[in-house]
Amino acid sequence: MAKYHITAEINGDETEYLCEPEQTLLDVLRDELNYTGTKEGCGSGDCGACTVMMNGRHVCSCLVLGAEANGAKIETVEGMADGDNLHPLQEKFIEHAALQCGICTPGILVASKALLERNPDPTETEVRYWLAGNLCRCTGYDKIIRAVMDAASEMRGN
Amino acid sequence: MSIAEADRPEGKVFKQIGKRIKRPDGVDKVTGRARYGADLNLSGMLHGATLRSPHAHAVLISIDTSKAEAMTGVKAVVTRDDFAEQPDEMAAAGELPVNYMHVVRNVMAREKVLYDGHPVAAVAATSMSIARKALKLIEVKYEVLPHVIEPDEAMKDDAPILDETLFTDGVDPKPTKPSNVSKIVKIKKGDIEAGFEQAEVIVERTYHTKPVHQGYIEPQACVASYSEDGSGELWVTTQGPFMYRSFTARLCGMDVSKLKVTPSEMGGGFGGKNNVYGEPVAMVLSRKSNRPVKMVMNRGEVFRATGPTSGGHMTVKLGATKDGRITAAKADLAFQAGAFPGAPIGPATMTAFACYDLENVLATGYDVISNRPKVAAYRAPGAQVIAFAVESAMDELAKKLEIEPIDLRMQNAAKEGTKAAYGPVFGPIGMEETLQAVKDHPNYNVPLGPNQGRGVASGFWFNIGGETSVTMNLNEDGTVALLVGNPDIGGSRASMSMMAAEELGIEAEDVRVSIADTGSLGFNFLSAGSRTTFAVGKTTINAAREVIKEMKARAAKIWDIPEDAVVWEDGHARPASTNAGDFEPLSIVEIAKKASTTGGPISGHIQTNVTGAGPSLATEAVDVEVDPETGQVKILRVTVAQDAGKAIHPSYVEGQFQGAAVQGIGWALNEEYIYDDKGRLENPNFLDYRIPVASDLPMIDTVIVEVPNPNHPYGVRGIGETSIVPVMAAVNNAIENAIGVRLSDLPMSPPKVLKAIEENS
Numbered sequence: 001m002a003k004y005h006i007t008a009e010i011n012g013d014e015t016e017y018l019c020e021p022e023q024t025l026l027d028v029l030r031d032e033l034n035y036t037g038t039k040e041g042c043g044s045g046d047c048g049a050c051t052v053m054m055n056g057r058h059v060c061s062c063l064v065l066g067a068e069a070n071g072a073k074i075e076t077v078e079g080m081a082d083g084d085n086l087h088p089l090q091e092k093f094i095e096h097a098a099l100q101c102g103i104c105t106p107g108i109l110v111a112s113k114a115l116l117e118r119n120p121d122p123t124e125t126e127v128r129y130w131l132a133g134n135l136c137r138c139t140g141y142d143k144i145i146r147a148v149m150d151a152a153s154e155m156r157g158n
Numbered sequence: 159m160s161i162a163e164a165d166r167p168e169g170k171v172f173k174q175i176g177k178r179i180k181r182p183d184g185v186d187k188v189t190g191r192a193r194y195g196a197d198l199n200l201s202g203m204l205h206g207a208t209l210r211s212p213h214a215h216a217v218l219i220s221i222d223t224s225k226a227e228a229m230t231g232v233k234a235v236v237t238r239d240d241f242a243e244q245p246d247e248m249a250a251a252g253e254l255p256v257n258y259m260h261v262v263r264n265v266m267a268r269e270k271v272l273y274d275g276h277p278v279a280a281v282a283a284t285s286m287s288i289a290r291k292a293l294k295l296i297e298v299k300y301e302v303l304p305h306v307i308e309p310d311e312a313m314k315d316d317a318p319i320l321d322e323t324l325f326t327d328g329v330d331p332k333p334t335k336p337s338n339v340s341k342i343v344k345i346k347k348g349d350i351e352a353g354f355e356q357a358e359v360i361v362e363r364t365y366h367t368k369p370v371h372q373g374y375i376e377p378q379a380c381v382a383s384y385s386e387d388g389s390g391e392l393w394v395t396t397q398g399p400f401m402y403r404s405f406t407a408r409l410c411g412m413d414v415s416k417l418k419v420t421p422s423e424m425g426g427g428f429g430g431k432n433n434v435y436g437e438p439v440a441m442v443l444s445r446k447s448n449r450p451v452k453m454v455m456n457r458g459e460v461f462r463a464t465g466p467t468s469g470g471h472m473t474v475k476l477g478a479t480k481d482g483r484i485t486a487a488k489a490d491l492a493f494q495a496g497a498f499p500g501a502p503i504g505p506a507t508m509t510a511f512a513c514y515d516l517e518n519v520l521a522t523g524y525d526v527i528s529n530r531p532k533v534a535a536y537r538a539p540g541a542q543v544i545a546f547a548v549e550s551a552m553d554e555l556a557k558k559l560e561i562e563p564i565d566l567r568m569q570n571a572a573k574e575g576t577k578a579a580y581g582p583v584f585g586p587i588g589m590e591e592t593l594q595a596v597k598d599h600p601n602y603n604v605p606l607g608p609n610q611g612r613g614v615a616s617g618f619w620f621n622i623g624g625e626t627s628v629t630m631n632l633n634e635d636g637t638v639a640l641l642v643g644n645p646d647i648g649g650s651r652a653s654m655s656m657m658a659a660e661e662l663g664i665e666a667e668d669v670r671v672s673i674a675d676t677g678s679l680g681f682n683f684l685s686a687g688s689r690t691t692f693a694v695g696k697t698t699i700n701a702a703r704e705v706i707k708e709m710k711a712r713a714a715k716i717w718d719i720p721e722d723a724v725v726w727e728d729g730h731a732r733p734a735s736t737n738a739g740d741f742e743p744l745s746i747v748e749i750a751k752k753a754s755t756t757g758g759p760i761s762g763h764i765q766t767n768v769t770g771a772g773p774s775l776a777t778e779a780v781d782v783e784v785d786p787e788t789g790q791v792k793i794l795r796v797t798v799a800q801d802a803g804k805a806i807h808p809s810y811v812e813g814q815f816q817g818a819a820v821q822g823i824g825w826a827l828n829e830e831y832i833y834d835d836k837g838r839l840e841n842p843n844f845l846d847y848r849i850p851v852a853s854d855l856p857m858i859d860t861v862i863v864e865v866p867n868p869n870h871p872y873g874v875r876g877i878g879e880t881s882i883v884p885v886m887a888a889v890n891n892a893i894e895n896a897i898g899v900r901l902s903d904l905p906m907s908p909p910k911v912l913k914a915i916e917e918n919s
Contacts, residue, residue: 036190103423133851
């Protein structure tokens with residue numbers, strides 16, 4: 001079976017991989033490159049657990065083919081912290097107990113980061129609608145929303 | 159030592175309990191480092207895939223796997239022929255008992271397929287794409303049979319019979335005809351007829367609920383590795399590694415000692431990861447291929463073949479005097495069990511009226527099989543289904559009596575000393591306290607606008623203790639390693655470290671909690687039944703007390719004084735009094751450093767069957783706004799008051815209340831299994847099976863009520879389940895309050911609500 005030879009930048013590292021035509025970016029990240037922080041909850045773009053940044057936009061990596069990422073800049077949850085320093089969203093999720101089982105957390109963190117890059121001062125409603133594509137079955141979202149709002153506030157310097 | 163003692167001195171101030179510490183596994187879970195079921199890859203590992211029945215009910219005539227086996231890259235194929243028959247007997251297995259004869263048939267279909275998605279064969283191949291292609295080469299011949307989905311249909315005389323060997327249990331004389339009703343159970347107290355004769359007001363109504371799925375975001379996943387020496391290892395996402403060891407060893411014909419199960423982090427379970435599905439299949443594939451095999455379900459498989467909970471068909475009748483004293487309460491409930499017996503009719507009949515102090519009760523439950531996946535436990539199994547009916551009926555009764563619904567509940571509330579219809583006399587319980595907490599909450603007095611309504615409901619769940627084994631090791635530097643056997647569903651590493659630290663007089667961050675594999679500890683029951691913080695916590699406290707006892711002995715040895723002349727305070731051994739001698743206190747660090755010369759390593763190990771779980775009650779108020787044009791229901795406010803006994807880590811207690819409430823909102827408004835006329839599931843994905851999303855909801859307000867459980871050293875009750883129990887009725891009562899019509903079918907989706915509005919206008 002012919003495989004594609006792809007070069008992409010993943011969390012700042014230039015990365016080469018081979019992928020089958022049917023493999024998704026999620027399959028490649030998890031199974032070929034061992035970036036297992038990105039999770040699969042549905043494989044159909046409905047749950048958001050596989051959310052990654054691709055060229056500055058947040059996407060469901062289960063809806064992107066691995067071959068489509070040629071030349072792309074990909075950021076996953078593994079690339080969020082800066083060395084020893086967690087991203088403020090990561091800190092606030094722990095502080096607010098915004099995760100229970102933690103399986104949706106990587107996708108929600110990446111999606112929230114994308115929100116705060118566009119809108120540093122979102123309202124509660126804006127956060128709720130932005131995250132409406134990221135399912136969480138444990139928390140009822142309350143503490144997630146509070147963590148995102150608090151991280152936004154801290155990042156604005158309050 | 160006895161662990162039933164509630165021996166905390168009155169008035170002693172907690173130093174760790176009640177704090178909101180950062181959970182020790184937090185960083186791993188926000189950085190992607192934590193490893194879940196699908197995150198392990200082993201050398202030489204194959205990928206497994208499962209062929210599933212497209213029919214709801216059919217005879218499995220033949221399975222030809224020869225073409226798949228011949229395909230390049232396919233290393234093993236398994237079918238029913240690879241699993242030995244199991245005896246027809248019930249075995250304890252979590253909140254719902256299991257029959258291995260049924261478990262083996264659910265894991266791999268034998269004589270018949272019994273639901274859309276029932277496994278028929280499985281393949282292990284060098285890649286997932288090869289495995290998927292190989293499935294298409296397997297030729298299966300079916301003889302399609304008439305099917306039945308709904309429990310009331312399955313109970314009819316002319317219904318298709320799923321199992322010709324099944325005769326209804328609990329009927330005298332024994333029936334002569336096979337039936338889809340596997341069992342009838344009754345809970346009785348007093349004289350139900352006399353109770354209704356005393357009644358001046360009676361309400362009676364029939365209610366329906368649909369099966370709903372636990373909806374954990376992480377699908378079932380495992381890696382099985384069988385060795386040439388006959389031993390095996392299983393890495394798996396599970397609520398019960400020891401239970402999975404039992405199930406998998408039994409189905410694969412292995413001695414328990416030959417199988418080691420290592421639990422991964424678990425991406426949600428809610429009762430749905432108490433039972434095996436692909437795990438024994440992966441182990442047999444590994445045995446046949448001599449390679450590790452990973453099996454990960456896709457979302458469609460999760461919906462079609464795991465979970466869900468029962469749909470119910472229920473009639474509830476309540477009678478009361480005009481002043482609001484309930485004189486009789488009767489419930490008849492038929493629950494869909496899925497393809498094999500085992501709907502939670504036991505807990506449903508037992509909990510039906512457990513919130514109330516009643517003299518005359520009769521609850522009758524029917525366990526009904528039909529052509530749907532075998533039900534699994536879901537957060538307070540059965541209690542939530544019957545509570546939808548009973549708590550809606552309570553609201554209707556209150557309206558008829560012209561009594562405030564919350565006051566009618568208060569008037570009839572169960573309390574300490576109440577003899578429950580299911581048997582026990584309650585110790586201290588928090589029914590009245592949760593009702594009062596909701597009544598006192600500011601949300602309860604917010605004025606309602608047009609098309610808005612407020613509903614209240616209460617709920618009961620038993621909670622459990624169960625088999626528990628914990629080891630605590632004092633490390634050489636004075637820090638502590640705690641080994642527990644229960645997967646951390648949502649913060650239990652934090653609560654265990656806090657309880658250990660409280661006893662030892664050290665900081666929680668100095669206690670490292672690890673989740674054991676099955677080779678490292680004695681048997682531990684599931685992380686289920688709201689048992690973990692209560693039972694594993696209680697055992698952890700007692701393991702810490704063993705460690706303290708040994709540390710006091712070491713100090714006594716160093717000081718050369720009697721052991722009983724040493725006390726333990728704030729992380730130090732001290733002489734009990736000046737009479738005992740004048741010695742500088744020895745810290746836990748100093749004792750640990752000297753352990754090798756004072757007798758060797760210091761540890762505490764407790765294994766026990768924990769009893770004394772205190773029931774947890776909850777009362778909730780929900781405010782809704784109903785759109786009269788579309789029938790859509792918007793949730794405005796939710797107030798959850800639940801009795802935690804004592805909250806160890808309040809944030810994670812609140813989190814359980816909030817998550818449970820929102821699961822209940824999904825159940826009330828959106829979630830349902832929808833079948834086509836051939837019995838195939840039409841909505842096996844998160845787009846069409848819609849669980850609540852962030853934009854559907856407000857913040858969820860919580861009140862942690864604390865009525866201490868006398869059977870736990872700190873008063874802890876389990877809190878993981880009860881908060882889902884009242885929700886569906888609270889939403890229903892709120893809708894009735896808004897539109898003046900009472901609904902009786904879940905989900906209360908826009909078409910049903912709109913129809914109710916139109917019929918009323």
